[in-house]
Amino acid sequence: MIRLTDVVKEYPNGTHALNGLTLEIQDGEFVFMVGPSGSGKSTVIKLLIGEVEPTEGKVVVNGFSLRNIRERQIPYLRRTVGVIFQDFRLIEHKTVYDNMVFAMRAVGAGPKEIKKRIPYVLDLVGLENKSRRLPSELSGGEQQRVAIARALLNNPSTIIADEPTGNLDPARSLEIMRLLERINALGTTVLVVTHEKDLVNRFDKRVVMLERGRVVSDGKGYYGRRAQ
Amino acid sequence: MSRHNFFYFAREGAYNMFNHGFMSFAAIGVTVACLLIMGTFTLVAVNANAMLEDMEQKNQVLAFVDENLTEEEARALADDLEAVDNVRGVTFISREEAMENFQSKYPDEELYQDLEPEIFRHRYAIDLVDIGKMSETKAKLEQVPGIGEGNVNAYEDEAAGFITIRNVAGVVCIALISILLLVSVFIIANTIKLTTFDRRDEIAIMKMVGATNGFIRWPFVYEGFLLGLFSAVIGFFLQWGLYEMVTRSVDANDTIRLIRIVPFGDMWVYVAGIFLGVGMLIGVGGSLSAIRKFLQV
Ligand SMILES: Nc1ncnc2c1ncn2[C@@H]1O[C@H](COP(=O)(O)OP(=O)(O)OP(=O)(O)O)[C@@H](O)[C@H]1O
Ligand SMILES: [Mg+2]
Numbered sequence: 034m035i036r037l038t039d040v041v042k043e044y045p046n047g048t049h050a051l052n053g054l055t056l057e058i059q060d061g062e063f064v065f066m067v068g069p070s071g072s073g074k075s076t077v078i079k080l081l082i083g084e085v086e087p088t089e090g091k092v093v094v095n096g097f098s099l100r101n102i103r104e105r106q107i108p109y110l111r112r113t114v115g116v117i118f119q120d121f122r123l124i125e126h127k128t129v130y131d132n133m134v135f136a137m138r139a140v141g142a143g144p145k146e147i148k149k150r151i152p153y154v155l156d157l158v159g160l161e162n163k164s165r166r167l168p169s170e171l172s173g174g175e176q177q178r179v180a181i182a183r184a185l186l187n188n189p190s191t192i193i194a195d196e197p198t199g200n201l202d203p204a205r206s207l208e209i210m211r212l213l214e215r216i217n218a219l220g221t222t223v224l225v226v227t228h229e230k231d232l233v234n235r236f237d238k239r240v241v242m243l244e245r246g247r248v249v250s251d252g253k254g255y256y257g258r259r260a261q
Numbered sequence: 262m263s264r265h266n267f268f269y270f271a272r273e274g275a276y277n278m279f280n281h282g283f284m285s286f287a288a289i290g291v292t293v294a295c296l297l298i299m300g301t302f303t304l305v306a307v308n309a310n311a312m313l314e315d316m317e318q319k320n321q322v323l324a325f326v327d328e329n330l331t332e333e334e335a336r337a338l339a340d341d342l343e344a345v346d347n348v349r350g351v352t353f354i355s356r357e358e359a360m361e362n363f364q365s366k367y368p369d370e371e372l373y374q375d376l377e378p379e380i381f382r383h384r385y386a387i388d389l390v391d392i393g394k395m396s397e398t399k400a401k402l403e404q405v406p407g408i409g410e411g412n413v414n415a416y417e418d419e420a421a422g423f424i425t426i427r428n429v430a431g432v433v434c435i436a437l438i439s440i441l442l443l444v445s446v447f448i449i450a451n452t453i454k455l456t457t458f459d460r461r462d463e464i465a466i467m468k469m470v471g472a473t474n475g476f477i478r479w480p481f482v483y484e485g486f487l488l489g490l491f492s493a494v495i496g497f498f499l500q501w502g503l504y505e506m507v508t509r510s511v512d513a514n515d516t517i518r519l520i521r522i523v524p525f526g527d528m529w530v531y532v533a534g535i536f537l538g539v540g541m542l543i544g545v546g547g548s549l550s551a552i553r554k555f556l557q558v
Contacts, residue, residue: 082469104474111471124463135463138269139472187470 034060035081035191035224040090042076042246050076052246053090058224060190063217065233066226068243074226077243078195081224082114083107095190112140115184115192115221119199121176123168129155129179130164136183154182158212174205181212191222198229206232266479274483277456284452285488291448292492292543293499295441296536300500302437303535304528306430311523313392313423320392324402325412326383332356334407335383341405342385347398349388356381392420442543449488449547453481457552474556481548489544493536500532501525 035058042051050073058064066074079085081094083102092099097110123132133151142150155161158178168176177197184192194213198206210225210232217223227233233240242250278285324342326335332355342351354362359381364373389398399415402408457464467477504525511522525532 108468108471108473111469116469122462122466122469124466136466136470138266139467139470139476141266141476183470 038091072243073246115189117194119196158182270479273480288452293496296496302434309427323414352386450551453551485544485548489540493540
């Protein structure tokens, strides 16, 4: 579960990115987060994975309280949250398979686990026959699916995606969203930040809208309804 | 740490080291130089010390008695001599004994076999407590009536010389070692910073998926460890060669061959131990300081 209560985030240069934001996401939900540029969406994600600390308010993610989390706890929080970015963040000189191995090794997985888990997630994202390719030999959509597979490797309870379709054409974008929907159906909580209104409107999901660091609307199925 | 992780870290560390051939070469070079300078000064100090110990063992001076005194009168000086500071004990040697000693040293020289005892003098062999006070003691012994100025034989110059060498080698050693240690750590840290820079994307991914700082650190620690290990091994063999070379040229030189050199074989275990210890300290210290900053956030 994710819960932000009256969160204020002021960056060291004085910018107020969040101004009393409150938001709760239950386990198993699928949530879109939308809002104009600079409204604080990426800041929310950085807070959720312990990359920045809240200035005020409470942030709780999967049982970890981020307000005064000890630094050595952060890796364990991150193992419960798979993250996906617009720019894929794959290791260019490693094959798809070795990118997966790298991510599993990083959390101390053994060779047996690795052999079992990687084919499963590659199959889930539909890339089982491209595991020997380098990222540069894949399309953007395929690269993003590799990133999703990697995010799923350590069996996180939550997937967070910051503009996952920002670099993709509409057809690829829809594919990625459908994949995230399928992952959600398997029991994983999914939070997707996106700009793409049309895409959001094709799904009947909860949509949270931010403006100037606050939630201005939160409802099902459409983009742009004002909070009352 | 599990076995597969160990091999993974070791492989990554070695890969990084060879990947930055030039910087690794520079880092190893500086570390080897540091070890060699340190080792050389230490070995000089060890040798000076060994020679001092040799001298302390025959920590003896000879005091010649005035020729005009009879044997009886000469023997009577024993109490006066023993009363001098820093004297452990005295042994009287009569002119007859002195002659016999002399003759037994040169049994083949016929000329020496019919010497008269009168050309020798009665003497005392005097054992000292502290070799460092040799010249003061010598002066005091010369004041004893019946001995007189210029009649005490001592190796004060040699003793003072070795003490100076030992002290200077000690001080220079400590000063140089501290400077060189810092330089070596700095260069190794920068070598490893190159690796962390090359691998910043991978480090970011590791952090993203929840790798602990300890895990991220290990390959870099291994890299530093390997740099230190290589330096220690190369340094050890260079030091050995250098020492043998010096030993041989001392042996070949007539004027200084009397200096006894401690054989390398007596010390190699210590030299190897110190080189390994210091090399790894530098390597691991350098790598830890290189990645400290990287692991914040
Ligand atoms: N590291 C930072 N230091 C200072 N200010 C920052 C930092 N990161 C973000 N900001 C500021 O905080 C505000 C919110 O930024 P944020 O990245 O959360 O917006 P966003 O909603 O993700 O925008 P976009 O849709 O353009 O990605 C912006 O005004 C931004 O300039
Ligand atoms: Mg953003």
